[in-house]
Amino acid sequence: MSEKFTQIHEIDSIKIHLMAPTEFNMKWEGRDDLVRQMEASWLCVEKEDLPLSPRLVGPPGTGKTTLAYHTAKKLGKDVYFFQATMDTRPEDLVVQVVIESGNSLRYMASSLLSAVIKGGVCILDEGNRMSEKSWASLAPLLDHRRYVESVVAGLRIHAHPDFRFCTTMNEDASTFDLPEYIHSRLQPQIYIDFPEAEEELKIMAANLPFAPENLLQYVVDFLQNAHMQGELWSVRDGINVARYALKLSRMDNTNPLEKLPLCIANILGHQALGLTGKK
Numbered sequence: 413m414s415e416k417f418t419q420i421h422e423i424d425s426i427k428i429h430l431m432a433p434t435e436f437n438m439k440w441e442g443r444d445d446l447v448r449q450m451e452a453s454w455l456c457v458e459k460e461d462l463p464l465s466p467r468l469v470g471p472p473g474t475g476k477t478t479l480a481y482h483t484a485k486k487l488g489k490d491v492y493f494f495q496a497t498m499d500t501r502p503e504d505l506v507v508q509v510v511i512e513s514g515n516s517l518r519y520m521a522s523s524l525l526s527a528v529i530k531g532g533v534c535i536l537d538e539g540n541r542m543s544e545k546s547w548a549s550l551a552p553l554l555d556h557r558r559y560v561e562s563v564v565a566g567l568r569i570h571a572h573p574d575f576r577f578c579t580t581m582n583e584d585a586s587t588f589d590l591p592e593y594i595h596s597r598l599q600p601q602i603y604i605d606f607p608e609a610e611e612e613l614k615i616m617a618a619n620l621p622f623a624p625e626n627l628l629q630y631v632v633d634f635l636q637n638a639h640m641q642g643e644l645w646s647v648r649d650g651i652n653v654a655r656y657a658l659k660l661s662r663m664d665n666t667n668p669l670e671k672l673p674l675c676i677a678n679i680l681g682h683q684a685l686g687l688t689g690k691k
Contacts, residue, residue: 421521421529423567428507428519431526433490440482441615442475442607449602450483454533454576465554465577465597467539470604473646475615476580479604480535489576490532492523496542496579498587502549506569507562519565528553528560531574539579539598541587547594553577554597606639612647619651620658627654627668634676637687645680653679 419430440447453466468476484491494505506525510518527534539547553560558571579598607615609632616628631650638645654668656675661668676684 419530423569426519426565426567428521428525428529428565430521430529431492431523433526433530433532434493434523435491436481438478438481438485439618440475440478441618442479442604442611446479446602446604447483447486449600450479450578451487453578453600453602454483454487462556462558463576464599465579466600466602467595467598468578468580468602468604469583471606471644471646472582473648474604474606475647476604477535477537479602480533480578480580484533484535484576487533489574490527490530492527492532492534494522494524494534494536496536496538496546498541498543500542500546502546503562503564505546505549506560507565507567509564525560525562525569527577528569528571528575531572533576533578536577536579538582540581540590543588544591544594547590551593551597606635607647609633609636612636612650615647616650616654620654623654623658624668627657627672630669630672634687638684641687643684643687645684649680 419432421428421430450466453464456463468480470476481491505522507522508520510520512518521529524534524536526532536542550560552558553571554577558575559568560571561568606612612635613628613632616623616632617625620628631654634653635645635647635650653672653675656679657668657671660666660671660675673685
């Protein structure tokens, strides 16, 4: 059995192989109030209360996934990721069937269903890339019914009381316009914008603790200028620029600052050099 599938769960005599949770070295270095908004969304204030299913919206690379993961781990939850795409089908979200030797069937749970059964957190990344048909299959899970159905396994599976859900959505990458009945289930909307300079420097330093401060400060100044000019380059782009500069400078034993124009051009495009004063 693959190491990703670590446990078998039985429902109505049907054995379902569950995905293992995902562990990443992710740490949120942004605003604490956003963490509190996430915690409040998932809180149940009374026994009869239900958690909310927030959607995290903002430009790419602003840390939406990191925020969700950090909050879940802060609450002591196992985390399960599901990457949404234009091709995601309803059955991809729940159970898929694998034919084994002897024509026997093995039911493989998605990461989302594994979170539903185990009471973990499912982070559905880039949810606005997924079609309405796939979202519709999750509608009962995201309201008071709290269940999901598998057509291929012929099962209705009720969510563990500790199950929590959120989705991230890049505001510039929407492939499908989701209907109101889906949006009303994905509340509250938590917006993550580009960070301020001090916060951006903190994020850069946390991801590149081995980088010289003057290199990080240069990249942050560049990003802040880009934000003011309406460019969508994010701190993730800045981390890649700085990381590439460090690698090139190590190759020929030079100052990484000297490599930044080349790195910016290669990663963000030659037009980005207009924001550095060098072309």
